Amino acid sequence: MKQMMELRDVAKRVIHQMKTLGNETRLEEECPISIIDIGKWEWAQGVGLYGLLRYYQETGEGDGLAFLIKWFDRNMAEGLPEKNVNTMCPMLTLTYVYESTGNPAYLALCQEWAEWILTDMPRTEENGLQHIVSGQANEQQLWDDTLFMTVLFLARMGSLLGRQDYLDESVRQFLVHIKYLTDRKTGLWFHGWTFEGRHHFANALWARGNCWYTAGIVDYLDIIQDLNGGVKLFLLDALLSQVEALEKLQHDNGMWHTLLDDPNSYVETSATAGFAYGILKAVRLGYLPPRFRSMGEAALNGVLARTKENGIVTEVSYGTGMGVTLDAYREIPLCPMTYGQALTLMLLTEGIKLDSSQS
Known part of the structure; x- marks a missing residue:
């Protein structure tokens, strides 16, 4: 594994590319709001902002806070898109920017959007948060993406404001998503579930969808310090079950395939980075046995091998809607994405911590 200073140098290049990312590949986007252009307000950019925040919090390096303030101020002045699962994602980072600045406008916006989740967001049966996104209602559907994109923010607001109802709702969402999305044969997660017809669509064990739990649960436990034992x-049993399944499916090069159980599907970097981040952090915090550290380190090396000298993270799949066939996942195009940069950045942050603990 690269040494700490080398990892920091890689991180700086990854950050630079994320801050300036546009649609240089000229990929024809399917989403109504661009999820490639860093300047737009959508889930992909929200993950990007969060990765930048986490690195800034851990290292104190660079102008991360100034960039975030400028980003939020510009988007708020231009006007925000409609509320849904995906456009909620940037709000998680905004809660921390509010804490750093004390700007009441940030807090007011966070309060408005958090209350919408609790009182107005569409629900499925059993009160799951319906995966409504820009341009699609997805009625009665649960997707694994929702936990990272929306529920982390709700939990964070519960912690920030002392709102037990927000915290309780976040717990319910984790439990209902685990109930309906876990594949009981493997311990991995299906991409989605619909109560209309009661099925898992293509039964896809999609890698990035799985990594939203691996990466999200360790940060969720940071947010709620006094979670019921x-x-x-x-939640940790679900993580262990997932990681034990991932251990059997990891490629020799440290990566995971975009369909985890299909070795003929391409390996995918953003998912691998998310898995490695969650695994290494969970090992560091004692949530997972130490034997999984080598698995996370192998994944880190795999991600580094797919990060160009200029900081562009390669072999990242574009945003992926619910597939009704497995081929739909195999055919998603690859291009640089803010979440690919961000999940890699989060992984580098853990890699720096790991290197520090070993030195």
Whole structure:
């Protein structure tokens, strides 16, 4: 594994590319709002902002806070898109920017959007958060993306404001998503579930969808420090089951395939980075046994091998809607994405911590 200073140098290049990312590949986007252009307000950019925030928080390096303030101020002045699961994602980072600045406009916006989740966001049966996105209602559908994109923010607001109802709702969402999305045969997660017809669409064990739990649960437990002991154990059991399954499916090059159980599907970098981040952090915090550290390190090396000298993270799949066939996942195009940069950045942050602990 590269040494700490080398990892920091890679991180700086990854950050630079994320801050300036546009649609240089000229990919024809399917989403109503661009999820490539860093300047837009959508889920992909929200993950990008969060990765930048986490690196800034851990290292104190660079002008991360200034960039975030400028980004939020510009988008707020231009006007925000409609509320949904995906456009909620940038709000998680905004809660931390509010804490750093004390800007009441940031807090007011966070309060408005958090209350919408609790009172107005469409629900499925059993009160799951319906995966409504820009341009699609996805009625009665649960997707694994929702936990990272929306529920982390709701939990963070519960912690920030002392709102037990927000915290309780975040717990319910984790439990209902685990109930309906876990593949009981493997411990991995299906991409989605619909109560209309009660099925898992293509039964896709999609890699990036799975990584939203691996990467998200370790940060969720940071947000809720006093989570009920039984619930915490249940969430960590789900993580262990998932990681044990991932251990059997990791490629020799440290990567995972975009369809985890299909070795003929391409390996995918953003998912691998998300898995490695969650695994290494969970090992560091004692949530997973130490034997999984080598698995995370191998994934880190695989991601580094796919990060260009200029900081562009390659072999990242474009945003992926719910597939009704497995070929739909195999055929998603590859291009640089803010979430690919961000999940790599989060992984580099853990890699720096790992290197520091070993030195």
